[in-house]
Amino acid sequence: MRLILASASPRRLELLARIGVTPDAVVPAEVDETPHPGELPAAYAARIAGEKAAVVAAPGALTLAADTVVAVGRRILPKAEREEEARASLALLSGRRHRVHCAVTLIDAEGKARHRLSTSVVAFKRLSAEELDAYLASGEWHGKAGGYAIQGRAEALIRQISGSHSGIVGLPLFETRALLRAAGYPIG
Numbered sequence: 001m002r003l004i005l006a007s008a009s010p011r012r013l014e015l016l017a018r019i020g021v022t023p024d025a026v027v028p029a030e031v032d033e034t035p036h037p038g039e040l041p042a043a044y045a046a047r048i049a050g051e052k053a054a055v056v057a058a059p060g061a062l063t064l065a066a067d068t069v070v071a072v073g074r075r076i077l078p079k080a081e082r083e084e085e086a087r088a089s090l091a092l093l094s095g096r097r098h099r100v101h102c103a104v105t106l107i108d109a110e111g112k113a114r115h116r117l118s119t120s121v122v123a124f125k126r127l128s129a130e131e132l133d134a135y136l137a138s139g140e141w142h143g144k145a146g147g148y149a150i151q152g153r154a155e156a157l158i159r160q161i162s163g164s165h166s167g168i169v170g171l172p173l174f175e176t177r178a179l180l181r182a183a184g185y186p187i188g
Contacts, residue, residue: 006056006065015171029055041071045103053105063107068170070146072098077146086147095126102167106179118172120163
């Protein structure tokens with residue numbers, strides 16, 4: 001059974017490898033990731049994951065896509081491309097809890113889409129100016145939702161998580177494994 005990963009994320013490939021899955025193809029999905037007016041973070045993540053899977057889906061293959069959203073209340077934080085964006089996001093997250101929604105969509109060989117959503121709560125310590133500057137200097141924040149990567153240096157700044165660590169990284173393995181098994185993909 002052929003599996004296509006609709007993602008450019010090396011982290012998703014690494015996470016799939018943890019459960020013994022190697023996609024047959026990796027095809028980054030190009031979709032407009034602009035939130036709709038009033039769109040809530042969890043619904044946004046689910047919509048984007050579904051759109052990524054639909055764009056890449058091929059007849060007779062399984063297509064897996066995911067999207068991760070860092071949210072403070074109803075506010076969706078950006079994937080930081082500039083240091084100012086990362087600084088603003090991290091200043092907002094400092095000393096408080098936020099949610100990370102990771103949506104997964106699997107389109108099966110017949111074209112049927114199945115969806116799962118993992119929501120985790122992450123609590124940052126109150127960041128000093130020195131900690132914030134040091135983290136930004138690392139460059140690890142670039143391209144990351146909310147301006148941080150929990151699998152890197154930021155993990156030492158997080159005092160608590162509740163939920164799926166792999167979901168916060170970018171692909172909730174429990175939900176992903178369940179989707180693949182339900183579609184008949186050979187996984188232990």
